[in-house]
Amino acid sequence: MSNLHTEIFEKSKKMVPGGVHSPVRSFKGMESTPKFFKSANGAYFTDIEGKDYIDFCMSFGPLVLGHQNPAVKEKLTQALGRGWSYGACEPYSVDLAEYLLSRLPHVDQIRFVNSGTEAVMTALRLARGVTKKNKIIKFNGCYHGHVDAMLIKAGSGLAGAAESSSLGVPKGVADDTLILELEDLDGVKKCFEDHKDEIAAIIVEPLPANNGLLIQDQEFLQGLRDITKANDALLIFDEVISGFRVAFGGMAELTGITPDIVTYGKVIGGGLPVGALAAKTEIMEHLAPVGGVYQAGTLSANPLAMVGGLETLKQMTKENYEKLEQNTLRIVNIFKKWLAEYNDGQFSNYNIIHHSSLFWIVPGDKIKSVGNIPGNIGEDFVPLFELLLEKGIYLSPNAYEVGFGSLAHDEDVAKDLEKRLWS
Numbered sequence: 001m002s003n004l005h006t007e008i009f010e011k012s013k014k015m016v017p018g019g020v021h022s023p024v025r026s027f028k029g030m031e032s033t034p035k036f037f038k039s040a041n042g043a044y045f046t047d048i049e050g051k052d053y054i055d056f057c058m059s060f061g062p063l064v065l066g067h068q069n070p071a072v073k074e075k076l077t078q079a080l081g082r083g084w085s086y087g088a089c090e091p092y093s094v095d096l097a098e099y100l101l102s103r104l105p106h107v108d109q110i111r112f113v114n115s116g117t118e119a120v121m122t123a124l125r126l127a128r129g130v131t132k133k134n135k136i137i138k139f140n141g142c143y144h145g146h147v148d149a150m151l152i153k154a155g156s157g158l159a160g161a162a163e164s165s166s167l168g169v170p171k172g173v174a175d176d177t178l179i180l181e182l183e184d185l186d187g188v189k190k191c192f193e194d195h196k197d198e199i200a201a202i203i204v205e206p207l208p209a210n211n212g213l214l215i216q217d218q219e220f221l222q223g224l225r226d227i228t229k230a231n232d233a234l235l236i237f238d239e240v241i242s243g244f245r246v247a248f249g250g251m252a253e254l255t256g257i258t259p260d261i262v263t264y265g266k267v268i269g270g271g272l273p274v275g276a277l278a279a280k281t282e283i284m285e286h287l288a289p290v291g292g293v294y295q296a297g298t299l300s301a302n303p304l305a306m307v308g309g310l311e312t313l314k315q316m317t318k319e320n321y322e323k324l325e326q327n328t329l330r331i332v333n334i335f336k337k338w339l340a341e342y343n344d345g346q347f348s349n350y351n352i353i354h355h356s357s358l359f360w361i362v363p364g365d366k367i368k369s370v371g372n373i374p375g376n377i378g379e380d381f382v383p384l385f386e387l388l389l390e391k392g393i394y395l396s397p398n399a400y401e402v403g404f405g406s407l408a409h410d411e412d413v414a415k416d417l418e419k420r421l422w423s
């Protein structure tokens with residue numbers, strides 16, 4: 001264990017709960033303490049001791065181009081020269097909105113906020129405001145940010161019954177969230193029968209990627225679309241992780257299924273704090289100042305963040321999506337080979353579940369719902385994580401987090417990965 005990291009972590013812990021500003025950074029359950037990074041470039045970042053790592057966390061997804069993309073950097077530098085917050089109207093969010101809406105046929109209007117959590121919070125309020133109903137269906141294994149109504153886990157009683165998964169969430173809030181299992185359409189149908197005219201919306205990650213990578217069948221997602229339509233409820237696709245990553249139009253584009261409201265985050269800001277919700281005009285005009293659903297933000301549509309998002313997304317052409325997938329596939333294949341071979345098969349029980357530029361290293365196969373995830377993966381992950389860290393290969397410090405490829409993870413990086421793995 002290195003002194004510099006431990007020293008700064010101890011210092012941080014005195015001032016900040018757990019020493020971190022987001023729990024998953026804390027290396028909880030791992031053997032080592034968190035690394036502190038001082039700089040990053042392309043597919044690499046460098047810690048405060050000067051050691052470099054191939055980064056497969058990519059800020060948990062936003063950095064689809066890699067760190068410090070030169071074109072984005074140039075535009076951000078120009079933007080800095082114009083000032084970094086006005087709290088008044090500016091043209092940069094208009095440019096980003098225009099760019100996005102002309103390429104997202106399933107939505108007419110968008111509103112920018114500062115995070116994925118904020119986007120989800122507003123989407124839920126909007127769904128309730130539009131439908132005049134209160135209950136929301138959420139699936140076990142999907143993460144939707146730290147909104148009260150989404151920090152809910154399955155209760156022990158009846159199917160659909162829920163309790164909060166965090167202290168501080170009122171029971172009244174938990175009572176309005178219904179928890180169901182992914183892949184279980186009958187459960188969804190039954191829930192709508194049991195709660196007739198009470199359900200405002202279903203929220204789902206169309207590509208659940210926050211509790212492992214639980215790839216859903218088209219029929220399940222289509223089923224959610226059909227059931228919500230038949231019951232005057234809205235379908236919310238939370239595309240904070242999948243949006244602009246699996247395709248420009250996210251899972252809505254890949255599946256051809258049109259949700260009523262979409263939430264975005266992560267890639268939409270290219271590493272700057274941006275979230276958004278988007279929908280058809282009939283729904284969006286319920287938001288203030290046009291409609292009665294209130295929402296606001298001092299730093300919303302921050303001019304720097306708008307420019308960072310636009311310059312990132314401008315590079316996401318069809319060719320670059322293909323390249324992104326090829327880059328990730330190359331890396332996945334290298335990891336697979338190494339996992340099978342290393343130390344006479346120490347990790348040969350591992351497999352990689354993979355979709356476009358996301359991958360999940362897991363001891364298991366065909367995992368599509370929480371019930372299929374082996375129970376001990378958290379502990380099993382520790383030696384693998386620590387070994388890779390030692391080799392200068394950085395995965396998110398949690399067995400349930402996915403890895404991300406980027407356009408910077410090119411052939412040279414793949415060669416370097418091979419070298420590091422077999423060193």
Ligand SMILES: *Cc1c(COP(=O)(O)O)cnc(C)c1O
Nearest residue numbers: 115116117143144145240241265
């Ligand atoms: C990351 C994420 C969120 C939360 O976004 P933050 O920017 O961390 O608040 C919500 N939903 C999904 C699907 C996410 O992946």
